[in-house]
Amino acid sequence: MLSSIRLEEVKAMICGLFRKQNQLLDMKTVFFELTLNIMMQMIAGKRYYGENVSDAAEAKRFRGIHAETFLLSGQTIIGDYIPWIKSKKMEKRLIECHIKRDSFMQYLIEEQRGKILETDCCVEKKKNLIQVLLSLQQNEPEYYTDDIMKGLMLVLLLAGTDTSSTTMEWALSLLLNHPEVLEKAQIEIDEHVGHDRLMDEADLAHLPYLRSILNETLRMYPPAPMLVPHESSEECLVGGFRIPRGTMLSVNMWAIQNDPKLWPDPRKFRPERFDNPEGARDGFKLMPFGYGRRSCPGEGLALRVVGLALGSLIQCFEWQVGGGKMVDMTEGTGFTIPKARPLEVTCRPRPSMLRHLSEI
Template identity: 60%
Template sequence: MSIPMESLFLYLPIFLALYQNRKGPVVLLQFGSRKVLLVSSPSAAEECFTKNDIIFANRPRLLIGKQLGYNYTSLAWAPYGDHWRNLRRIATLEILSAARLQTMFNELTMNVMMTDDRWTKTLVEFLLTLQETDPEYYKDEIIKGLMMVLLIAGTDTTTNTMEWTFSLLLNHPEILKKAQTEIDNRVGHGRLLDETDLVHLPFLRNIINESLRMYPVAPLLVPHESSDDCKVGGFHVPRGTMLMVNMWAIQNDPKIWVDPRKFKPERFEGVEAARDGFRSMPFGSGRRGCPGEGLALRMIGLTLGSLIQCFEWERPSKEIIDMREGIGFTMPKAQPLIAKCHPRPTMLKLLSQTLNQVK
């Protein structure tokens, strides 16, 4: 039976984790005519993304890269080289830099308060400015490809992470209450939480990190491909081998994590960002790691923090929220989250003022 390569990412992470429990953390498979290196340990992942990072900086030429990657010219699917480096530079320095993110959050606040739509034009205007300066390079296809990557990589992934996180919180109301108390102590009830507060909310950050560990929205990282022969875990890896990193297996491995299926945000105390060495890499690593990590963590933190600050949340019944994984590239929940909420009495005045300003 022939299985399309793209279909593998829909249902393989858990199966491969079970397979590698018997075969080991470094396995070389043969998918039709394509060799595939499957790794599911921090040490093997570190070897791929440090010593062999340049070798594994390529992308395999899969059908999805041709269809959604504008014939392999987009940031996500372009081969490693000058074109990819230029797109990465634009994304990292011009679109997702700290200064640009701060501008974005200022615009976002203005949009919420004044229903101003000037943010929605900023990014497109910037890219069209580049097209004016160099029309031969910044063709419509390049601009559309960059926009497509930002939309695909930043919509379902962020939405799914927030849904998984809220589901975990509703199943653990004591943790939800602790997060609410942290926000009350830091922000109070006289203003809405803003982006500058996030650095002072470590427990909220730990909650997000733990959710990303348990339910990574990219359970199999976007595949890489070796541009030369190399060694991983002492094994010879031929040139042209597709690399698949099973992050679900690494981040839920009982040999690596104590009680991995238990929701314990405190395990990330003192850990920088969402990483814990190579034990947790929800955004990938190395040259092809996700450049939108900073934006994603800020957006998730700001949205979740605001909802926790302003509303009381509870399950619609005494039944525990269904935490089964669905099928999809970004691992959605099998059953969409349904929750009950009502404004917190201490926030009613501020919420009323905000609504009046919007009107």
């Protein structure tokens, strides 16, 4: 329903890169701002990064809160596991950040509630997430409380931004280190989409090699290498070990997807592994989004956003790493395996796309 938002934000990213051609670009920032703009447009109909920001002060407030949230959430809270060394200072910072974040999200809810009361704004156009939740609240107020709504908004912002932007950064880094793969992907897009328009989400179903590139990136650098913690509801056996009821378990997805017993040459980037993408799911070898009832509900959205953004970059630009060197693929620390060093590159329009890009 909101695919037009994703398309417009990707187009805005392409226009911004076109204006900065031949300049050194920090792609970590480009991708992070893209995913946050997409998510906030879907949640509240607002964009807080780049051009066309309606309220500069509000945007600055959001950016500050979100940056602090990721800074704190990226730090391992050792005190949760070893209570006697728990940091009161860290706990205080977390509480203060939560209060600021909760207040901001409540402001967004009240703003949308006021618009609905003042005008019948949601009848003739597509609703954003808050408007949908407010309409549900009218029928089930005991369930769709403001706290439930803020919880859903927070999950989307935390789980649907850094994970996708990090995957895009790894994918482009891999392509730059494997120019033959990049060229093959460009040929596929040229043959299906052509040079007279930007690709859209409908094209993704007809670009199997692009999907293979995404699968191989997700295999090598899963956005949540330990997935999310699971708790056993009943006593069970896992790999021959007795797991009591109520035990917290973490699945080392990175180890499974980089196991040489399951994947020949696991640290080599070979999208051709996924010429038969369904086969990779046999035996639970590829599960970057988890599996079953507790798998990530945002898988479809993530693949659309990452696929559209990465495909558009492949279609529109030629890329070069600073100094003509290989991209440093050293992994950093964090919940989502970020790159240790942000990807810095220059781009210029592909000759076949120059006329179209200049007319956007």
